Amino acid sequence: xTERDRALxxxxxxxxxxxxxxxxxxxxxxxxxxxxxxxxxxKSRHCAxxxxxxxxxxxxxxxxxxxxxxKPMAWVISVAKNLCRMRIRDRSKFSDIPPEDLNFEQDDGxxxxxxxxxxxxxEKLGEREREVVIMHAxxxxxxxxxxxxxxxPLSTVLSGYQRAIKKLNRELEGALR
Amino acid sequence: xxxREIESKINRAFSHATPEFSEDLLxxxxxxxxxxxxxxxxxxxxxxxxxxxxxxxxxxxxAVLTVTAAAVGLGGLIPEEQALIAAKNYAVMTxxxxxxxxxxxxxxxxxxxxxxxxxxxxxxxxxxxGRLVYHARFKTCGYAFEAVVDAKTGVVYSCxxxxxxxxxxxxxxxxxxxxxxxxxxxxxxxxxIAQEKINSGEFETRFKRHFALYRGAAIPLEAELTKDxxxxxxxxxxxxxxxxxxxxxxxxxxxxxxxxxxxxxxSGISDDPDFIGERVRFELPEGALTYDEAEELAIKxxxxxxxxxxxxxxxxxxxxxHSFAYLGASFGEFENGYDVTVSYYGNDAATGxxxxxxxxxYIDGFSGELDGIVGRYGLQAAGEAAAKACTLDHIDxxxxxSDENDSDRYICRFxxxxxxxxxxxxxxxxxxxxxxxxxxxxxxxxxQGEPARNDIPSSEAGDGMISEAAAxxxxxxxxxxxxxxxxxxxxxxDGDVYEVTFNYGWADREAGIYQAHSFEVDAKTGxxxxxx
Numbered sequence: 080x081t082e083r084d085r086a087l088x089x090x091x092x093x094x095x096x097x098x099x100x101x102x103x104x105x106x107x108x109x110x111x112x113x114x115x116x117x118x119x120x121x122k123s124r125h126c127a128x129x130x131x132x133x134x135x136x137x138x139x140x141x142x143x144x145x146x147x148x149x150k151p152m153a154w155v156i157s158v159a160k161n162l163c164r165m166r167i168r169d170r171s172k173f174s175d176i177p178p179e180d181l182n183f184e185q186d187d188g189x190x191x192x193x194x195x196x197x198x199x200x201x202e203k204l205g206e207r208e209r210e211v212v213i214m215h216a217x218x219x220x221x222x223x224x225x226x227x228x229x230x231x232p233l234s235t236v237l238s239g240y241q242r243a244i245k246k247l248n249r250e251l252e253g254a255l256r
Numbered sequence: 257x258x259x260r261e262i263e264s265k266i267n268r269a270f271s272h273a274t275p276e277f278s279e280d281l282l283x284x285x286x287x288x289x290x291x292x293x294x295x296x297x298x299x300x301x302x303x304x305x306x307x308x309x310x311x312x313x314x315x316x317x318x319a320v321l322t323v324t325a326a327a328v329g330l331g332g333l334i335p336e337e338q339a340l341i342a343a344k345n346y347a348v349m350t351x352x353x354x355x356x357x358x359x360x361x362x363x364x365x366x367x368x369x370x371x372x373x374x375x376x377x378x379x380x381x382x383x384x385x386g387r388l389v390y391h392a393r394f395k396t397c398g399y400a401f402e403a404v405v406d407a408k409t410g411v412v413y414s415c416x417x418x419x420x421x422x423x424x425x426x427x428x429x430x431x432x433x434x435x436x437x438x439x440x441x442x443x444x445x446x447x448x449i450a451q452e453k454i455n456s457g458e459f460e461t462r463f464k465r466h467f468a469l470y471r472g473a474a475i476p477l478e479a480e481l482t483k484d485x486x487x488x489x490x491x492x493x494x495x496x497x498x499x500x501x502x503x504x505x506x507x508x509x510x511x512x513x514x515x516x517x518x519x520x521x522x523s524g525i526s527d528d529p530d531f532i533g534e535r536v537r538f539e540l541p542e543g544a545l546t547y548d549e550a551e552e553l554a555i556k557x558x559x560x561x562x563x564x565x566x567x568x569x570x571x572x573x574x575x576x577x578h579s580f581a582y583l584g585a586s587f588g589e590f591e592n593g594y595d596v597t598v599s600y601y602g603n604d605a606a607t608g609x610x611x612x613x614x615x616x617x618y619i620d621g622f623s624g625e626l627d628g629i630v631g632r633y634g635l636q637a638a639g640e641a642a643a644k645a646c647t648l649d650h651i652d653x654x655x656x657x658s659d660e661n662d663s664d665r666y667i668c669r670f671x672x673x674x675x676x677x678x679x680x681x682x683x684x685x686x687x688x689x690x691x692x693x694x695x696x697x698x699x700x701x702x703x704q705g706e707p708a709r710n711d712i713p714s715s716e717a718g719d720g721m722i723s724e725a726a727a728x729x730x731x732x733x734x735x736x737x738x739x740x741x742x743x744x745x746x747x748x749x750d751g752d753v754y755e756v757t758f759n760y761g762w763a764d765r766e767a768g769i770y771q772a773h774s775f776e777v778d779a780k781t782g783x784x785x786x787x788x
Binding site for chain 2: 131164193221223
């Protein structure tokens, strides 16, 4: 188990015991991965923020149900997946999202490079590629864990990841040059 | 840019984009802990959490008691089915979400839910706070429900819901089914119509005429079918179709007939499993194509529609480029037509393995016109063949190829070490169009730090850590392998653990997909932690 997983599991355990201060630790560890996953799935900053908030509230309520098996991030992502699916069900189509919802600005505290990377990830990668890249690069999940969560063969995850990275490499080198 | 550099940029960008509102959230978390079923917990381990809402909704309990009263014996337990009905009714009555309530009314009251083991839901007996209870579970409308039902009285103590992760896959079908069932339920005349037509012999007449045409003059089927005692008629569960079947001469003839219109919706002939002896061979009606003619036409149609397949068959090495046609014994099943299955088989030039590809061709039995070429195996094979064909001229060594289906695309990867090239070809499986052909120079890829094939980065081992090469050796040796036996070997350091992945052996030989293996090696001790 990695250091981060150990810290996350400790935070969940403290939350289950009613320790509200553990939520801050939980947030520090999980906010970026959950937000990245939600953003990549829902393609809406507003919805991704809602999912992040809902997730924290959900974990606060159901942390007692978490059973340690050494993969706390996989559990958190499963909860996030369910919340994203609820959101998707609640709205008719992705195309309903106004395009400006994905407009990132530098005054959001993002550098020009950050904005380019976000755009490449969200616009140039296919849905599956994006999911795999974010799970590995942002959430720190191993390829085999990703394969288990997505219900895909390991070889598919590995080759999908390689394709996505190559694609990003091409895009980023062009954009950041 | 190296992989890790890109990963780092992605990580940084998403971290910077993440909003900060932990303070607000802390305030919101001041309420009591609620009751949420963790959907990630396996069903067998799932528990109803703390608050059991004993007798909260009097109206619900009363209604439930009404439903179950008939089934309750003195001192006895209600049946599981009654517990489940009580739970469903309770959910309908107490659900606050108007949209869900409406949907529940449609789906549950219509009598069925969905999913494995929850087709009817399930109720398991157990103890709760000293009471004998049923834990009733069912799914519907995107939610999984779990209720605690008193096993003697049928009173529902609690009913909780959680998001159902499987919903997206079945939503459309479930909703369509529910709407159809409601419509049929309201049409009370259907069963009456069916019974009238059965009594008048209308379905039988249709059935006899239909299959007499199939058999032509070979067998006096009309006469045989007058033996009413051998004809079976079954009304479907929904009441809108009947299935009529008859066993004759080693075959089972069956047709599905629309109750309202008496139209034959589908029909077929299958082998009678109970028949002992030699089955009758069908004779062809006058003017019908012969089997040989049908075979020749089928191959012609395939060559026209899938030129890639011809390319595939022409490039396979000895002894191949061979095809044959198998004619089903059911001439006329497709409105007097042939179903010809053409199989291409031979030694695949890519792998050297014997392989085969099947395509079904439907041909009008008299005019010889093409009715359709179908079969996903055929399409998939064509896609693969196309991918192979388009790289065939310049790629010789494809031992490092990995082929995969990605929803509606077929992707082939070819690595030619000798030429220093790698190609990825994507084919649309529906149209067989080549979507993309990406070419990479292996030396460029390697220069980017990405191992194309068993290229372990030669980074120095960190303080007190074993090297990546050592980690790879440990993983490989656990399977009795060396680097030369495998391909796509990768080693990644994650904290104190090396993740070693490689391809070895076939996952799906026919599709040319290798089996991926993954191991975890402790970077400090060199201990093999996990492998699969």
